[in-house]
Amino acid sequence: MEIKNIIFDFGGVLMDWNPRYFFKDYFNDDEKMEYFLENVTQSAWNQEQDRGRSLSEGTEVQVKKFPDWEKEIRAYYDNWTTMLKSDIPQNVEVLRKLAKTHYHLFGLTNWSEETFPYALENYDFFQLFDGKIVVSGTEKLIKPDPEIWYVLLERYNLKPQESVFIDDSLKNIETARSLGFETVHITTETNLEKELIDLGIQF
Template identity: 45%
Template sequence: MESPYKTVIFDLGGVLIDWSPEYVFLKEFRGNREKMDWFLNEICAWDWNANQDAGYPIVQATEDRVAMFPEYEKLIRMYYGRWNEMLGYTHEDTLEILRQLHSHPDYQVYALTNWSGELFPRALAKFDWLSWFEGIVVSGDEKMRKPFREIYELTLNRYSIDPKMAIFIDDSPKNVVGCEEVGITGLHFTGADKLRSDLIQLGISI
């Protein structure tokens, strides 16, 4: 039976691209994971980084944080100053799934990512396979981010995607819930093998 799905939308970080502040800060904290985790939860916190994913300027964000925690200035400036070191490798097993979908005549592939618009060009320079997507929506460029419905609606409207014919893949459960609220079928990514199985169950030929 032919699948009703014609569009597959990928998250990038955690699904296709490895990224982690740990690559910088675990060394700075001399292997002390407890201290590193405290710093990343309390000083350069995840919700602070999410603001930059929604378009807040990196320079201003850094100065804001230094003003709040001047005793951690050196470490705070490392967060974006050494950001390239946090950008890791391609998840090759997921990339193979993308490759098959990209080469299949029945499917179109897009990306929807929470990512600073200032930093995303570095990913474009590093990962040439990003050119396989029909289009990429970068939250920082749009001044909105997942899991809020506006960015899913923007993606659907920009590329004339029928939500009933679309699948969205993300490693964050809340982002999957967000896509489902606008009628897209969501898949929570936990690994390439499970993703392949989930796609096949939905009738996708890979």
């Protein structure tokens, strides 16, 4: 079946976000930083904000659990914009090329409803999606739960077999494949344009 739609995850695909960009200088101690990120503000905690919990509630929950780390926990979302270092230029370039073709572009992202507007305002390439973006924090659903893909499919009347899904998370890729999407798993070595050409995408 002919591919008509190309769906992008954002973090790790188009945006370079990592809490280490802030906490490396904050701690000036890699061992302490890694302990904090793995045991106090672990990814499962951050995911709850991506799932729709407010940043303030998420912060208070963690401060109660780890009172000795209160200052560091409060610094997490106060300095979130520093963690969003930049776009990922080679993949954004592919997105810009795709925007000049006949393919339809969509976003499907695990992102807090409170922080996503900052990215939207500060990186112009998001305008290429023409508002066709499903944000986990708004939907109160999060990848790899298949339900968030169903939101995308139903809202925009898409068929998985006519769509390519691009993500840096293998779990998300596996879910998308099980739903019938063509997929591209992004790693540091991935040449996105070549991967898409191999799937029959014409630039």
